[in-house]
């Protein structure tokens with residue numbers, strides 16, 4: 001494929017903002033679609049190679065039987081999804097699966113456990129998984145629920161690169177989806193993970209019956225954190241039979257693309273991940289998501305418990321669109337300078 005200008009050299013002039021208002025976020029969401037996409041793609045090219053996509057692979061290291069009541073989740077013990085629960089996986093098996101993912105092109109291995117929070121007796125195995133996967137030369141990500149300070153110290157000590165902990169939706173809509181923990185609990189874990197120096201992966205789900213203002217508010221919460229999450233997964237609800245959201249009205253594809261575009265504009269230097277729900281999306285919808293600034297995906301035929309397009313399908317899509325997998329080295333060169341308070345535009349001081 002012909003080489004074109006894919007990165008604009010103006011990123012240095014663009015301040016990274018942490019003072020978005022609800023009205024500004026919604027105004028972006030409501031822009032005429034072509035204006036929104038043009039702005040998002042411009043921001044994208046100022047910060048990234050527009051044809052490169054980071055590839056992560058997921059593994060459920062402990063499935064089902066979760067004490068939380070998240071209305072979307074197949075793994076909650078509160079719902080009858082028919083999923084078979086299993087114990088924490090053996091460390092060597094996790095490392096063997098990670099090796100397969102690396103061989104298939106994934107650069108980051110994301111391990112998820114259906115826990116409200118880890119038990120201290122599980123932490124030795126979790127730490128060994130992080131160390132073993134890192135030794136393969138992959139980046140590591142874990143999502144284990146809420147963490148104690150001791151868990152955080154152990155994960156950080158093991159060299160965990162990313163911690164995934166989604167805010168999931170707006171603060172206002174949160175209690176319609178989850179009642180067993182609060183939005184503040186989520187933000188507290190995120191802040192302590194950040195303070196320990198780990199990179200943050202945090203995003204949410206759209207298509208749970210929320211409105212545009214909820215989507216805008218969720219992105220505002222993420223963009224107004226002291227530092228933007230390095231990785232922002234935007235999931236489209238996979239409606240799972242037996243969960244309270246099994247009959248949720250599907251989000252329109254254009255509204256989904258709008259959510260991605262607003263995330264790209266508000267968090268210009270973060271990787272925005274087109275996450276769950278790709279099996280339901282046409283090639284054209286996914287192409288629009290990439291144009292709107294998504295530059296990361298989960299690869300492989302399974303997410304945690306649900307289906308994902310497999311390798312063949314993604315290779316075909318990448319070939320059609322002229323997209324290439326982002327190499328690990330290129331990934332680190334995209335990482336931004338630490339944001340200093342002086343470099344911020346802060347509403348409170350203007």
Ligand code: SAM
Pocket residue numbers: 072073074112113114115116143144145146164165166168203204205235236237238239240276277304
């Ligand atoms: N138990 C941990 C927690 O909740 O933080 C980690 C695993 S949890 C499955 C990770 C994320 O996956 C959730 O926060 C949610 O955003 C996403 N997710 C779960 N089920 C989903 C579904 N059916 N459709 C879309 N996204 C989903």
Ligand code: DTB
Pocket residue numbers: 058074110112143164166203204233234235238275276302303304305306307
């Ligand atoms: C995220 O935001 N999406 C991933 C990952 N983080 C852990 C999980 C998607 C789960 C989809 C439903 C399932 O596989 O059970």
Ligand code: SF4
Pocket residue numbers: 066067068069070073074075076077113114115116145
């Ligand atoms: Fe448990 Fe996470 Fe599923 Fe919520 S999303 S029920 S915390 S596994």
